[in-house]
Amino acid sequence: MTAPLLANLIERATGLAIDRGGVSTMLDRFVADRMRSLGHTSIESYVALAGSSGPEQQALIDAITVPHTWFYRDPEQLRTIEHLMAAAPPGPLAIWVAGCATGEEAYTLAMIARRIERQVSVVATDVNETVLKAAQRGVYSALAVRDVPEDDRRWLAQRDGKFVVDFTLRSGVSFARHNLVDPPPPAPRGAWDLIVCRNVLIYFAPTPASRLLARFARAVREGGWLVVGASEVVFEPPPGLELVSSDSRLVLHRPPRHLATVLPRPKLRGMPPTVPPLIDPAIGPAIAPTIAPATAAGIPREPVRMSAGDTAARTPVKPVNPDDLVSALGRGHGLFEQGEILAAIEAYDQLARAHPSIAEVWLFLGIAHYAHGNAEAAASALRASLCLDATMWPAGFYLARAYERLGRRADALQQYDLIAVAELPPLTLQSSSAVINELRALRHDVRNAARRLTAERTARARRLLK
């Protein structure tokens, strides 16, 4: 059990919340070892030593940060980034990869830029000095490069069973130590064209996360973009950034001043990141639904497919009349419950187009896609729901299931992990539906199911590693 003193120290020094993603386990173990070897008998004296910046604090940071990453992580989101790069004004692009860990993401972006013939200068930063050394070495295991597409393998030379990043590719990428609680690193021309900060905010406490987003907003150029991880909560888009949809992915955009529209702010509640799941006989009944299965065949349309430059993405949303919204959602629910899944998808899809900032609409669209068997479209809608409202835990629950169906085990695990540690708040939905009533009633079972699945998977992974 981590001492509050230590938790405060970590949050102050890094913005990280120790109750996220296994940080506390690593922390307790590390501090116990250090106290023993340094001869400290009280936590107070150790905190006094590590509290000021210096080698002990750096060692602590290196021990507790989670540098898990690999090449081409989340290819779907990388395609969105590729489109943003391609649509950017001509000239070299300044890209900041914030929280780069061992460097795979930065090199991945450099590979993509080469493929689309965009000149980029990638500055990749991390607070963990150990991982930065590995990033600079640029030597990776077969596991780390497993998802690199055939065409991009030319940037990796095989040597002694390892994969070494090509010198030419490296020339566009630099690594530096930077702590995200500090002001951003200077951009080559004063502001960044693109900031990529994926799978970092999930480990942050809410207040440092909001502050970080505000700093990103000031650091990105007008017309530039901020991309956070797919399962991360945008607590509240900071002043200056708009949440827009690009290739079915939500990204943050800083509109040029003359184009800035005053979008009604989506109702976002800052709180722990996402959560996760439900119906999947193949995966096992976390919860068995009583809702009618899909009866219609055919591939439903993808929700919101707008390109980065699509002005529709930035059109101010019509004010929502709550009564209209509730009755329109109710129509969708009615169709869904009668087993008219495609018609329900159509109804929710239209609502999502008309009201893209309402998390509840995306939740039901995602559930309907999931019930229809289109896990890709489900994941896309559910991510939108979570982005808009972090407390929408049924969206996280289904999202984990969708990831499992898609074979994205690491993403599914991350979602399960989040739901397992989250305090699931009561749902405040405007409409009612049988699916949600079930989930509401089974709130605690949902969390227990997520915990059980996380534990099972961890145990299986341990067995495999033995």
Ligand SMILES: C[S@@+](CC[C@H](N)C(=O)[O-])C[C@H]1O[C@@H](n2cnc3c(N)ncnc32)[C@H](O)[C@@H]1O
């Ligand atoms: C899970 S990795 C994400 C790597 C990569 N962005 C990706 O998505 O695969 C999270 C990284 O964030 C870094 N990090 C955490 N807190 C940070 C902070 N305050 N400043 C800079 N980096 C931080 C960690 O050291 C770790 O390497």
